[in-house]
Amino acid sequence: MRKTIVAGNWKMNGTSESIRALLDGITAGVPVVDGLVTLVCPPAVYLSQVKEQLGNAPVVVGAQNVSAQPKGAFTGEWSLEMLQDLGCEYVILGHSERRSLFKETDADVADKVDATLTAGLTPILCVGETLAQREAGETLAVVATQIDAVVQRIGIERFASVVIAYEPVWAIGTGLTATPEQAQEVHAAIRAQLTGSGMKVADKLSILYGGSMNAGNAAELLAQQDIDGGLIGGASLKADEFLTICAAAAESRK
Ligand code: PEP
Numbered sequence: 001m002r003k004t005i006v007a008g009n010w011k012m013n014g015t016s017e018s019i020r021a022l023l024d025g026i027t028a029g030v031p032v033v034d035g036l037v038t039l040v041c042p043p044a045v046y047l048s049q050v051k052e053q054l055g056n057a058p059v060v061v062g063a064q065n066v067s068a069q070p071k072g073a074f075t076g077e078w079s080l081e082m083l084q085d086l087g088c089e090y091v092i093l094g095h096s097e098r099r100s101l102f103k104e105t106d107a108d109v110a111d112k113v114d115a116t117l118t119a120g121l122t123p124i125l126c127v128g129e130t131l132a133q134r135e136a137g138e139t140l141a142v143v144a145t146q147i148d149a150v151v152q153r154i155g156i157e158r159f160a161s162v163v164i165a166y167e168p169v170w171a172i173g174t175g176l177t178a179t180p181e182q183a184q185e186v187h188a189a190i191r192a193q194l195t196g197s198g199m200k201v202a203d204k205l206s207i208l209y210g211g212s213m214n215a216g217n218a219a220e221l222l223a224q225q226d227i228d229g230g231l232i233g234g235a236s237l238k239a240d241e242f243l244t245i246c247a248a249a250a251e252s253r254k
Contacts, residue, residue: 008236025239062090171211
């Protein structure tokens with residue numbers, strides 16, 4: 001059975017005090033279920049604090065981005081070695097905010113996925129279409145192109161260690177959510193694409209949905225056959241809401 005992953009992307013939010021309180025709330029109620037991974041991705045400057053506070057709690061830590069460069073004169077960046085040093089296990093890559101605001105290209109994202117796998121961390125590769133692309137009927141082609149750029153770079157064998165997050169850009173932070181049917185269609189298409197590219201274990205790949213997932217819509221989304229968890233922004237900043245999503249994810253494994 002595939003892993004179910006509930007990942008909180010805290011983006012650029014919080015202070016040491018509010019993050020401590022949020023994490024206290026999450027660790028107080030996080031479900032422990034075989035095959036369910038609960039992940040938090042704080043701002044990089046709070047990774048150490050979060051890791052230390054977690055201790056042995058059943059929550060893993062990830063970063064929201066990383067440099068593909070190993071070290072050197074890259075002011076403002078951080079490396080995979082640093083993330084390893086801090087005990088990070090996952091890295092979100094190619095988030096639509098990185099692609100649109102920081103101009104990351106498919107090639108940049110592929111470099112980062114490659115470097116992350118080489119370092120032994122798990123990349124969460126974000127893909128998704130804009131509203132204009134959806135309305136033009138280009139959703140599956142756009143997502144396929146974003147994924148293929150990474151497949152071409154790393155090879156299909158190594159793709160088995162990647163997690164995908166399908167995040168329609170129009171649903172991120174907007175309160176709009178893909179319907180379960182819309183999301184399921186794209187998730188199934190991604191799995192079929194990877195099988196078509198020669199991946200023997202596409203049925204084992206975790207594909208998360210992201211885009212205004214919340215306590216009210218999580219259960220229905222997570223019940224879809226090809227949806228293996230969520231990448232959650234806004235709703236991950238409230239412990240009770242995040243825990244409701246975690247509980248729905250635990251339920252979806254039964
Ligand atoms: C995200 O940032 O990946 C995300 C899905 O945000 P939100 O849940 O707020 O739409």
